[in-house]
Amino acid sequence: MDNSRANLLEEAIGIGIGKGGRVVVVEDCVETSGAFVLHHFLKRFLHPDSSDVVIFIAFAHPFSHYERILRKMGCNLTVHRKNHRFVFLDMLTLECPERNGREAREDGLLALYGEIEKAVEIYSSLEGSRTITIMIDDISLIEVAANGSSNHMLDFLHYCYTLKAKYGCSFVTLNHEDIYSSANTLQLILQTEYLADVIIKAEPLATGLASDVHGQLTVLNKGSVSEFGGSSSKVRNFHFRVKENNVDYFYPGSQT
Amino acid sequence: MASSRPRGSSFSRNISSAATSQVPGVKLGPNGTSFLSSGISDLDQILGGGFTLGSLVMIMEDPEAPHHMLLLRNFMSQGLIHKQPLLYASPEKDPRGFLGTLPSPMASKEEKSHERPAEQDANLRIAWQYKKYFGEQNSEVQRGGKAEYCNDFDLRKPLERHYYSGQRVDCISLRDSSNLAPLLERCSTFSAQISKSDGNITCAGRIAIQSLCSPQCDFSNKEWDMLSFIRSLKGMVRSSGAVAVISFPPSLVSPTFLKRWQHLADTLISVKAIPDEDKELAKLLTGYQDMLGLLSIHKVARINTQVPAILEATTFSMKLRKRRALVLECLNQAPVDGSSGSSYGTSGSCSGSSKTGNLDF
Numbered sequence: 001m002d003n004s005r006a007n008l009l010e011e012a013i014g015i016g017i018g019k020g021g022r023v024v025v026v027e028d029c030v031e032t033s034g035a036f037v038l039h040h041f042l043k044r045f046l047h048p049d050s051s052d053v054v055i056f057i058a059f060a061h062p063f064s065h066y067e068r069i070l071r072k073m074g075c076n077l078t079v080h081r082k083n084h085r086f087v088f089l090d091m092l093t094l095e096c097p098e099r100n101g102r103e104a105r106e107d108g109l110l111a112l113y114g115e116i117e118k119a120v121e122i123y124s125s126l127e128g129s130r131t132i133t134i135m136i137d138d139i140s141l142i143e144v145a146a147n148g149s150s151n152h153m154l155d156f157l158h159y160c161y162t163l164k165a166k167y168g169c170s171f172v173t174l175n176h177e178d179i180y181s182s183a184n185t186l187q188l189i190l191q192t193e194y195l196a197d198v199i200i201k202a203e204p205l206a207t208g209l210a211s212d213v214h215g216q217l218t219v220l221n222k223g224s225v226s227e228f229g230g231s232s233s234k235v236r237n238f239h240f241r242v243k244e245n246n247v248d249y250f251y252p253g254s255q256t
Numbered sequence: 257m258a259s260s261r262p263r264g265s266s267f268s269r270n271i272s273s274a275a276t277s278q279v280p281g282v283k284l285g286p287n288g289t290s291f292l293s294s295g296i297s298d299l300d301q302i303l304g305g306g307f308t309l310g311s312l313v314m315i316m317e318d319p320e321a322p323h324h325m326l327l328l329r330n331f332m333s334q335g336l337i338h339k340q341p342l343l344y345a346s347p348e349k350d351p352r353g354f355l356g357t358l359p360s361p362m363a364s365k366e367e368k369s370h371e372r373p374a375e376q377d378a379n380l381r382i383a384w385q386y387k388k389y390f391g392e393q394n395s396e397v398q399r400g401g402k403a404e405y406c407n408d409f410d411l412r413k414p415l416e417r418h419y420y421s422g423q424r425v426d427c428i429s430l431r432d433s434s435n436l437a438p439l440l441e442r443c444s445t446f447s448a449q450i451s452k453s454d455g456n457i458t459c460a461g462r463i464a465i466q467s468l469c470s471p472q473c474d475f476s477n478k479e480w481d482m483l484s485f486i487r488s489l490k491g492m493v494r495s496s497g498a499v500a501v502i503s504f505p506p507s508l509v510s511p512t513f514l515k516r517w518q519h520l521a522d523t524l525i526s527v528k529a530i531p532d533e534d535k536e537l538a539k540l541l542t543g544y545q546d547m548l549g550l551l552s553i554h555k556v557a558r559i560n561t562q563v564p565a566i567l568e569a570t571t572f573s574m575k576l577r578k579r580r581a582l583v584l585e586c587l588n589q590a591p592v593d594g595s596s597g598s599s600y601g602t603s604g605s606c607s608g609s610s611k612t613g614n615l616d617f
Contacts, residue, residue: 030518030555036562061559062494068287068560092491095484140516144487148480179515211566242563 008249009040012219012236013198021168023161025196027177027189032215034174034202035060036242038137041172042066043075046085051130053123054080055087055116059141060174063088072244087119094145109146109156116160124167131170134160138174139192150188161195177201197222205239212255213239281338282309282460282497283405287560292340292460292499293406295330298584300406302572303523303556304565307331307499309460311522311557312490315503317467321529323549323574324503326582328464330409331501333358333419335462337407341424343446345439346466347473351427358415361407362581410580430467434474436485439465443489447496461498463489468504479513486520522557527574541573542588548574551584 013024024041028034045052058066066088067077080086094108116134123132136142139153146152163169173192180189193199199220205213219236239255241248248255283291283305291306300306307313317324335342336358344351428442443463450461468486469476476482486502493500506514506526518524529549530537538544551572556565572584 030515030524033558033562033564039562064288065560069562092494093488095488140519141487144480144483144516147484176515176519179512179519181515182512185512209564209566214564214566244561244563 008236008238008251009037009200009217009219009240009247012217012221012234012238013200014221021164021170022197023164023171023195024173024198024200025192026172026174026200026202028174028202029176029178029204031204031209032202034200035137036240036247037200037202037217038135038172038174039066039069039073040247041133041135042070042077043073045131045133046070046075046077046080051085051128053085053087053130053132055089055119055132055134057089057091057112057116057134057136059091059094059145060137062092063090073246084123089115091145109142109152113156113159117163120163120167120169132167133170133172134163135171136173138176140176140179143188154188154191157192157195202240212241214242215240216252217249279460279497281334281340281405289559290460290497292462293334293338294327295332295334295406295409296327296582296584297406297408298572299327299551302553302567302584306406307501307523308557308559309497309499310494311499311559312486312493312520313499313501313523313525313557314517314521315501316506316524316526317503318527318529318549319505319507321527321549323527323529323551325466326411326548326574327525327527328466328501328503329358329411330582331462332464333361333409333415334407336415336419336425337361338460339422339424340459341426341446341450341461342420343426343428343442343461343463344466345428345430345442345464347430347470348466349429349431351429355420355425355427356414358420359409359411360413360415362410408581411576411582412580430465430470430473435478436475436481440485440488443500444492447492447498450498451496459497461496463493463498463500465500465502468502469508470505471508476508479510483513483516483520486517490520490522518554521555522559524553524555526552526554528552540589543573543575543585546575548576548582550574550587 026034026037042054042056045054056066063077070077077086077088081088089112091112094112120132120134123130139157142153142156143150146156160171164171175189175192177189180186199222201218201220202215203218204215209215216237216239220233221236222233238249238251240250241255279290281293283293285291285305285308290309291300292309293300293306294303315324315327332342332344332355344354346354348354426442426446428439430439432438446461446463450459469482489500489502492498504517509517527549528551530544530547541547551574553567553570553572556567558564569586571587573587575583575585577583
């Protein structure tokens with residue numbers, strides 16, 4: 001998309017992603033941030049040729065952060081916001097504390113879900129064919145906001161996934177894989193991975209970080225139904241280098 | 257990114273140090289961010305200018321040595337000298353007493369007279385240690401403006417009382433209450449005072465929290481509470497013109513939570529003491545005797561940008577220059593001992609450099 005050379009990430013994800021009803025999970029770790037994949041998707045969904053809508057639920061950064069990054073990539077979020085193509089829900093300070101008992105905790109996330117559903121309803125009732133994508137940055141902070149109740153978090157996610165069936169929404173979520181490395185916390189990431197169609201993992205290189213290779217991406221595409229009817233999951237692995245205005249993807253050793 | 261300033265070497269980070277904003281002690285950085293000095297000029301340089309305003313800095317302590325205190329002290333002192341409001345929280349009974357141990361800035365005259373003889377020796381410097389000396393040159397460049405962005409601190413001389421007797425210094429003991437609510441409240445009132453008005457910072461503030469999960473605090477076993485406190489603090493700091501530095505002992509946090517804490521940190525630093533008599537390490541590194549400890553940088557704040565910061569080196573040695581000023585140096589591997597038989601190392605470092613003198617490139 002950015003250059004004539006085929007973008008490896010786009011290729012690995014497949015073209016079906018824009019059609020709706022797909023769930024993409026991005027996983028990263030402390031050493032390598034996977035946030036750039038979210039920015040990539042944001043830019044892609046808000047492409048001027050399409051009329052897709054993005055509902056962005058930000059737990060990690062304020063609007064100004066994303067705005068500045070996307071502006072450098074040639075996508076003005078403020079304008080998209082005005083044109084009702086971009087909905088930004090700032091959840092930086094969302095707290096669902098335990099103070100008022102169990103109910104209150106649920107209320108915070110329930111209210112958030114209500115907001116999302118309302119937005120989806122409004123946009124899907126408008127004319128024209130458009131896909132609504134819900135992006136969450138990042139899931140692990142929902143758990144913190146829910147004060148450690150992973151059940152509430154999972155409930156919230158399942159609620160959101162129901163929108164997929166009803167309105168054909170797509171999902172792109174970011175999560176941190178290394179948090180869930182111990183056995184008793186593994187369940188959560190397994191659940192989100194199970195529900196995903198595409199899993200993108202950002203990892204550092206085993207040899208450490210270098211200035212021209214920032215890490216590697218492993219893309220597992222589960223739902224790639226081929227023309228011949230067979231459904232096969234594909235794994236792709238390539239390196240990336242993040243730049244201000246785009247990201248270079250290349251196979252190991254192919255960069256000169 | 258282009259700066260007219262002559263650079264030390266083609267490998268050094270390109271820091272736009274010329275840009276200084278109206279607010280004292282705040283330097284403008286790339287992507288609409290601003291920097292606060294950490295109080296250690298070397299650390300500022302490594303981080304590309306200092307701590308980013310609105311970021312959360314976390315320092316992983318060494319369980320055996322109080323090296324994190326050195327970082328906290330310099331950070332707090334620097335803020336007090338710039339007359340920035342300060343909030344300090346610690347598990348001690350009397351946190352205000354800690355302010356008496358803060359280091360005082362060195363007089364710049366005295367500093368320069370110390371600096372001179374070193375400059376004259378420049379011709380005698382040995383090539384493999386060249387990296388050590390870039391720091392000195394660059395710190396000289398920074399000195400020049402009237403109000404210094406980063407002072408050099410004399411760790412042996414306590415800060416004069418009038419700096420911290422003002423009203424803008426707030427201290428709180430983590431032992432006072434059984435939960436984090438009071439601390440959070442203090443932090444929110446603190447950051448509300450210095451909040452940005454339409455993106456313009458009128459005043460920068462510093463929050464220093466020492467040993468957040470130390471066992472003296474009643475809440476040290478409430479991991480979710482601490483986590484949500486850190487998250488709330490991060491949110492507050494981000495929307496205000498402040499930098500929060502939290503130090504914590506990583507061994508007391510369970511592994512999954514440690515990862516969560518690390519993800520929440522914008523800038524992540526760890527300090528480590530080095531054992532006194534580690535002969536193997538002493539053989540490997542030059543200047544081992546003068547080293548206080550090692551400082552590693554795991555993460556650098558990336559606000560308003562998606563490009564990761566790739567540092568030249570992530571581990572640095574902490575040393576005391578003239579037993580008073582804290583400096584950070586790249587680790588230098590000791591040259592291979594000539595008598596040990598491997599001639600490659602010696603020819604590479606000594607004769608190699610003399611040869612290039614003859615051949616003019």
